[in-house]
Amino acid sequence: MTIEFTSYPFTAQHYSARLPSLGGGVETSRHAVAIVGGGPVGLTLALGLAKHGIRCVLIEADDSVCFGSRAICISRRSLEIIERVGALDRFLEIGLPWAGGRSFYRDDEVLHFKMPQDQNQKLPPMVNLAQYHIEQYLLEAAERQADLIDIRWQTRVEKIETRDDGTTLYLSTPAGDYALEADWVAACDGGRSTIREQLGLMLQGTSYEGRYVIVDIKLDSERPTERLAYFDPVSNPGSTVLVHKQPDNVWRIDYQLRDGEDADQAVKPENVMPRVQSLLDMMGEKGAWQPIWITVYKANALTLERYRHGRVMFAGDAAHLVPIFGVRGANSGIDDADNLAWKLAYVVRGLAGDELLDSYSDERVYAAHENLSYGTKSTEFMAPPSFAFELMRNAVLSLAVAHTELRSLINPRQSSAITYADSSLNEPDRDGFTAGPVPGAVLPECQLTIVRDGEAREAHLTDLIEPCFTAFVFGENGSLPAAFARLEQTVDATGVRLRCIPLAEHSQKGLPGLHGWDRTGRLFAMYGARAGSVYLVRPDGHVLGRWHDASAETVGAAIARALHTLAHAI
Structure with missing residues (x-):
């Protein structure tokens, strides 16, 4: 259940869809690449392809960028990718950089962590920016590449047919239905992927019982930007609460529902407002506030076994669902897009055999398992799945007050670049380097x-x-x-x-x-x-x-x- 109270301070611009008038026919031009889904992953992939001179058509069911509370944290690795596709300036202009955070157990601070940041770095470890901003700034960059990126709003995929030599997408629009031919399809259409469903594919992994209420509020505060976590706080005993400051005086608050709480009742304003006020009182925030968005979240740690299925590639939430803890969802999807863009471009241009696309699946499935491993550990700490886990978690928290050596167990393990240690593309590393990035690692900054x-x-x-x-x-x-x-x-x-x-x-x-x-x-x-x-x-x-x-x-x-x-x- 989701409740929207007011407009966000950013108002998404609505765009009229570019719709062929084909009356149920087949579009005459065949496309090298069709991207299904115009969120951060689909837009990043389109921009990445454009950097290699590859034209694509981007298909999006909605008529604008998203609204509501979704991804909010962009990692340094994602910022590097966004810089390479030509959209970084607005991210840094509006986003709120941060480099660490604090965790509290009841009234005591038990962790003050800092992410790696030194004189070699040019980008912050993390930037807080709501997804509607993220999509808008990527969209603006895509519109500057209109000769290579054909964006079609209000266009929904009803069916996909795949063959050895290409695909056919059957599309529905307000102006009528039509079919579109493409050599390759990138499915970036989210957690409820139509393409995944059409191909009969299932995500594998774990769905957690713990549920969180996500509340966005408008609050004017001078508090610095950092990740705040409260375990068993006086404002919400027995629960875990996360707080993130965003641009435009918007704050994201996530709090865990207790066992037995009804989700439909939990998101009603009369039940949310007192909990938020109690949290703000505990934090010492005295300013007036108002709710913007309320929804319920349930953690999933799921992935497809392979991300390439013939002529169809899966990326982002269509390929994997990662728990929010450690901010790996949107960031891992952006990394998918970056990995896929150059490989697909080389195959489309005939400069590489399509075996190169198998390495996309191998590398990013490996990355997904790494992200799911860290995300699972964080999820089990934030929302213990059993009494035994909760007993262990609370013991660590209580001991960490006096024993600093235990505090590393509380570290949320924020998203970082994945090393493709076993990639088939890597050259053997036999020359006795004593330092530096190994084959498969991201180039470190200097x-x-x-x-x-x-x-x-x-x-x-x-x-x-x-x-x-x-x-x-x-x-x-x-x-x-x-x-x-x-x-x-x-x-x-x-x-x-x-x-x-x-x-x-x-x-x-x-x-x-x-x-x-x-x-x-x-x-x-x-x-x-x-x-x-x-x-x-x-x-x-x-x-x-x-x-x-x-x-x-x-x-x-x-x-x-x-x-x-x-x-x-x-």
């Missing part, structure tokens, strides 16, 4: 100076990542070895883009082209690199391979193996 044709600017390593393969060639100066310059030309001639970028220990003036300079003295040490080391990075920022004293031929062969093609050309 400050450096970027020099282009003698013009220098202060930046970060990930500013050098584009929608292509990147080989970082470490050396004493900023000169690119001739063999790697030739490799760039050879790979580019196949249609696969490669950038070989020298990273220098010492500043070099007057060099042509592009190089990075390790001005802080941290980069080489962080990466365990020396002159001659090479890191090969995928278009999504994950390391494909690393070597000391690698030859250009070794790097070219790694790209060819990853794409399952082009070995004869590289």
